[in-house]
Amino acid sequence: MQTTIEEASAWRRKVSDFVGYGTVTATIAILFFFLVLPVSVIMARAFFNNGEFTFRYFPLLFSNELLMGSIWNSVLIGIVTTFFTSLLSFPLALINARFDFKGKALLSGLLLVPMVMPPFVGAIGIMRFFARRGSVNLTLMDWGFIDSPIDWLGPDSMFWA
Incomplete structure (x- = not known):
């Protein structure tokens, strides 16, 4: 009887390892x-043209005002966000780590909250994407693949399988 339990346990471990x-x-x-x-x-195509190594496309990138404006805007937003986030988070982290006070929890x-929110925002986006009048159904109806919207998120949907 003991060997059967050990064999079953070993088999479960193997299945668990396989799944992992x-x-x-x-x-x-x-x-x-x-x-x-x-x-x-994308990187390979940026540096190679007809099989030859080149920097040909980079002057085009830097001469385009719209792209350069977008790049500088992204850099500025990143720097400002990092600065203000650090300005706010370091003191709060120090207070939270070094002191006991009412409301610490x-x-x-x-x-x-900032770490927990992105999955919820993503889930809301997915729900809107697959809603009865969401992008998927509207596109499929517009292209003529379906006549009426599919309830992707309903209880009888295969989406949950």
């Missing part, structure tokens, strides 16, 4: 195909 490695492998593959590969192709919770 499978999940990690799938995640790495998705990141590679949807992040690393496209960026690599509330402050700790509020400090986590």
